[in-house]
Amino acid sequence: MAIQKQYYRRKKVCKFCVERIDSINYKDVKLLSQFVPERAKIMPRRISGVCSPHQRRLTDAIMKARNIALLPFATE
């Protein structure tokens, strides 16, 4: 018998799919910084709920932004 979950967990949805954001650009710091928490690491999919194709592009964009000092590699 399956144990029923006692609390209701909200279903996570991919921000980029829902809001139809086509381009994840490395220059868009405002958008990217939503996915880099305090320690400046890239937020994992299990927390943000981003779908895998978009997560791939997001990671790519964040890495480019880091390279040109728009986003930090780590917080000091």
Place this chain on the structure above:
Amino acid sequence: MRNYEIMFIVNPNVADDEIDKINSQVEGIITSGGGTVVKVEKMGKRRLAYPVEKFRDGSYVLFTITATGDVVKETERRLRVMDAVIKYLTVRMDEEIRRQEKIKAHRQKRALRRSTNSANRQAPEQSIEEQ
């Protein structure tokens, strides 16, 4: 020929007209190699996310160009040599542009189909009411 974006950071102590000089220099390198400069954008001074060569700020410049790989190579080499430029990044954009056009076309097609479908559905309903 491919589309690229070259972004570089200039030393914050360099004056605005000096940056213009650097820009025209870079433009010269690109055009002499057979490339074309689509757009030059000065993004102004902003804070760096981490110190680069002990600078905490920098002036960002963005070039949108159409050129071959050799031109990009040469431009990067020249940027590396320039003292005022503290960091640069080249990104290939043609695949990204193509992808976006594909998405746009797909979306238009879907919107068209949806509008015709709804028009068909509404038509018989109206005829019933008329009867």
